[in-house]
Amino acid sequence: MGLTIEQQHVMDCMLTGRQGSRLICFGSAGTGKSFLIKEIVKTFNCSILAAPTGRAATIIGGSTIHKLFGIPSTHPINPDFNEQPVHRQRFNDPSCRYFGGQRKEVLKHCSWIILDEIGMVRCDHLDFIEAALRKARGSFEPFGGAKILCVGDVGQLPPVAQGRDASTLKRYGYKAPFGLFQSNVLNTDFHQVSLTKVIRQENPIEANILNRIRVGAQTKIDIDYLNTRVQSPDSKAVILTPLRKIRDEINKKKLNDLQGRLLCFSATRTGSFKKKRDKDLPIEEKIYLKDYCRVVVKANMTYKVMGVTQRIVNGDTGTFYGVDKRGRMIIHRDSDNSIIYLKPKKYQDSTPKVTIEDGEEKVTDESKGQYIQFPIQLGYSMTIHSSQGSTLNKVHLQLPRQVPMAPGLTYTALSRIKSFSDLTLSRDLQMYDIWSDVSASFHHQQYEFSYEYKTRNQQKI
Numbered sequence: 157m158g159l160t161i162e163q164q165h166v167m168d169c170m171l172t173g174r175q176g177s178r179l180i181c182f183g184s185a186g187t188g189k190s191f192l193i194k195e196i197v198k199t200f201n202c203s204i205l206a207a208p209t210g211r212a213a214t215i216i217g218g219s220t221i222h223k224l225f226g227i228p229s230t231h232p233i234n235p236d237f238n239e240q241p242v243h244r245q246r247f248n249d250p251s252c253r254y255f256g257g258q259r260k261e262v263l264k265h266c267s268w269i270i271l272d273e274i275g276m277v278r279c280d281h282l283d284f285i286e287a288a289l290r291k292a293r294g295s296f297e298p299f300g301g302a303k304i305l306c307v308g309d310v311g312q313l314p315p316v317a318q319g320r321d322a323s324t325l326k327r328y329g330y331k332a333p334f335g336l337f338q339s340n341v342l343n344t345d346f347h348q349v350s351l352t353k354v355i356r357q358e359n360p361i362e363a364n365i366l367n368r369i370r371v372g373a374q375t376k377i378d379i380d381y382l383n384t385r386v387q388s389p390d391s392k393a394v395i396l397t398p399l400r401k402i403r404d405e406i407n408k409k410k411l412n413d414l415q416g417r418l419l420c421f422s423a424t425r426t427g428s429f430k431k432k433r434d435k436d437l438p439i440e441e442k443i444y445l446k447d448y449c450r451v452v453v454k455a456n457m458t459y460k461v462m463g464v465t466q467r468i469v470n471g472d473t474g475t476f477y478g479v480d481k482r483g484r485m486i487i488h489r490d491s492d493n494s495i496i497y498l499k500p501k502k503y504q505d506s507t508p509k510v511t512i513e514d515g516e517e518k519v520t521d522e523s524k525g526q527y528i529q530f531p532i533q534l535g536y537s538m539t540i541h542s543s544q545g546s547t548l549n550k551v552h553l554q555l556p557r558q559v560p561m562a563p564g565l566t567y568t569a570l571s572r573i574k575s576f577s578d579l580t581l582s583r584d585l586q587m588y589d590i591w592s593d594v595s596a597s598f599h600h601q602q603y604e605f606s607y608e609y610k611t612r613n614q615q616k617i
Contacts, residue, residue, distance in 0.1 A: 159195060160188065160351075160353050160355070161353075162187075162349075162350070162352065162353055163188060163191070163195070165349060166181055166192060166196075166305075166349050166351075167192075167195065167196065169347065169349060170199075170200070170305065171199075175349075176347050177299075177301070177302070177303040178298070178299065178304045178346045178347065179304070179305045179306070179346070180274070180305075180306040180307075180347070180348050180349070181305065181348075181349050181350070182308070182309065182310065182348065182350050182351070183307070183309055183350065183352075184311060184351070184352070184354060184366070184367060184370055185309060185354075185356065185366070185370075185567070185568065185571035185572075186354045186355055186356025186357055187351035187353060187354055187355060188351065189272075189307050189308070189309070190216075190545065192307070193216065193270060193272060196270065197217075197270075200267050200268050203266060203267055203270055204218065204219070204224070204262065204268075204269055205217060205218025205219070205272065206218050206219050206221045206224045206225075206269070206272070207220065207221065207272045207273050208221055208276045208278075208315070209436075210432065210433075210435070210436030210437070211435070211436060211437070211438050212272065212276075216272055217504060217521075218272070219506075221277065221281060222281075223507075225285050225288045225289075226288060227281050231321075232280050232317075232324045232328065233280040233281070233284045234280075235280060235283045235329065235330070235340055260292045263289060263292045263302065264292065264293055266302075267303060268305055269302055269303065269304050270305045270307065271285075271304065271305070271306045271307065272307050273307075273308050274306040274307060274308035274310075274336055275309050275310040275311075275312055275313070275335065275564075276308070276313060276314065276315050276335075277308075277335075278317060278334050278335070279315075279325070279330050279334050279336065279337075279338040279339035280330060281315075282336065282339040283339050283341055285299075285341075286298060286299050286341045306336075308336075309370075310336060310337070311370035311371060311567055311592060312544060312567060312568045313540075313541060313562075313564045313565065313568060314333045314335045314563055315334055315335055317332075317333070317334045322334070333563060354366075354367075356571070356574055357571075357574060357575070358574050358575050359575055359576070362575065365378045365381065366570060366571050369567050369570065369592075370567050370592065372591050372592030374587070374590050379586075379587065382576070382579075382581065382585050383585055385576060385579050385580050385581050386581045386582075386583060386584055387580050387581075388580065389552030389580050390552070390580065392473065392490055392549070392550050393551055393552040393580060394452060394535055394536070394537065394538055394543075394548050394550065394551055394552070395537040395538075395554050396539070396540050396543055396551055396552070396569045396572070397537060397539060397553075397554045397555075398539065398541075398565055399539070399556065400539055402537070402554065403537040403539050406536050407534040407536050407537050410449070410450070410534070410536040411444065411445075411446060411449055411534060411536075414446045414447075414449055416446045416447045416448070417446070417447075418444055418445075418446055419444070419445050419446065419447075419479075420442055420443070420444055421444075421529070421530055422442055423437075423439070423440075423441045423442070423527060423529035424526070424527070425441070425526075426525050426526045427505065427524050427526060428524040428525035429503075429525035429526060429527040430525070432505075432527075437527065438503050438531070439454060439501075439527075439529045439530070439532070439533070440533065441529070443530060443533065445476050445532075445534070446476075447476065447477060447478050448475055448477070449476050449535075450473065450475060450476075450534065450536050451473070451475070451476045451532050451533065451534060451535045452472070452473045452532070452534075452546070452548070453468055453470065453471065453472040453473075453474075453487075453498065453532055454531045454533060454546070455501050455531035456469055456470050457499070457501065457531070459499065461497050466497065468496055468498065470545060470547070471543075471546030471547040471548045472487075472489055472490075472491060472496070472549075473489075473535050473548065473549050473550075474487040474488050474490050474496070475490075480497065482497075484497040484498060484499055485497070485498040485530055490549050490550075498530060498531070498532060500530050501528070501529065501531045502526060503527040503528070503529075504521070504523050504525075505523070505524045505526070506521035506522055507521070507522050540565050540568050541568075543568070543569065544568055547573075547574070548573055548578075550573070550578045551569070551578065551580070552581075552582065553566075553579065553582065555582055555583055557583065563591055564592065566589050566590045567592070
């Protein structure tokens with residue numbers, strides 16, 4: 157699969173540098189953001205990847221923004237760096253490390269810094285990254301003159317800030333929901349590029365409905381259209397719920413109802429992975445399955461089986477049939493009725509470092525630990541949060557009664573499938589179930605308008 161015209165435009169902006177050194181790439185669900193990042197990494201060898209969560213960072217083979225930039229984890233960060241300099245914060249806060257040594261060298265010599273899932277990065281953290289880069293690179297330019305590409309979807313799940321953290325951020329001048337558009341760094345000169353071509357959804361009418369839902373501009377007609385899908389779930393549908401408790405109850409009951417022995421698959425942890433918390437692991441450390449249970453794959457993988465290239469996609473669902481003599485899981489895949497042989501996946505926890513090859517400085521990854529586990533989980537139910545990034549064959553959205561959804565949750569759930577014919581709902585959707593961060597939507601429209609205006613004028617010239 158090659159790049160779309162829009163994806164190629166992003167690549168061209170990075171290669172030519174004509175649009176400056178700070179790019180922000182917005183794309184709705186299913187526009188190929190993950191694929192684009194993979195192609196960028198292949199093209200720019202001297203680039204580093206970072207994401208806001210441990211799980212997201214591990215999946216893309218990068219670092220967390222906290223680890224890479226030394227972001228304090230114990231409290232919100234005061235954006236008034238004249239009053240509270242970033243280096244002083246680091247020295248005073250035991251949860252972070254000062255920018256020096258190897259970390260400083262990496263940030264000075266990398267060609268591009270790619271921040272994935274930018275919609276989940278908290279506003280004070282993004283401001284801190286900007287100040288940290290100025291400090292590390294010894295420059296007063298925005299981001300220390302570093303080349304930055306931010307990728308994400310502000311219509312999906314926002315960052316989390318509750319209780320004392322939320323009140324502290326408000327005292328510092330930030331506004332809820334404390335996402336990307338509440339940061340101060342967007343006052344700098346970012347060139348925005350958009351991925352608008354939806355690859356996942358097959359029906360243009362349904363794609364347009366999702367685009368309106370993404371920015372909280374859905375109509376009554378849109379709601380009525382979706383509510384025609386209120387019906388009992390298909391036996392092969394993944395039940396999506398906002399609540400982990402409901403997910404666990406469904407998966408446990410379905411597994412207990414099956415006859416046969418309970419199998420346990422334990423992960424292997426080495427190095428830095430031994431110290432990671434469960435929530436930072438890419439896949440559960442212990443996976444419990446039975447023959448003929450429903451499963452969902454949580455990784456994109458390509459390898460050869462008996463001389464034939466086998467491509468496995470994040471979100472593939474199927475039925476588990478045991479393990480072969482080579483230790484591979486045998487799964488009957490729903491999408492094409494094929495048999496796939498799933499291998500354990502090696503997740504690396506690496507730290508970028510600067511090396512010199514043939515007189516040239518390059519940024520390479522130094523492995524600090526390894527986590528080996530089958531990229532799979534029970535496929536009866538998933539939380540909407542854990543489904544982000546997956547393409548599912550069939551979905552049943554189970555919504556609590558009279559409990560409003562969080563911003564972006566409904567959109568994230570609805571955008572997991574290729575067609576609404578593969579969707580069922582537990583109840584009628586209400587207008588209050590679908591809402592977006594208004595400020596994010598407003599700013600996003602501004603960026604899109606600015607980009608379209610600039611593009612039109614460039615074409616005239």
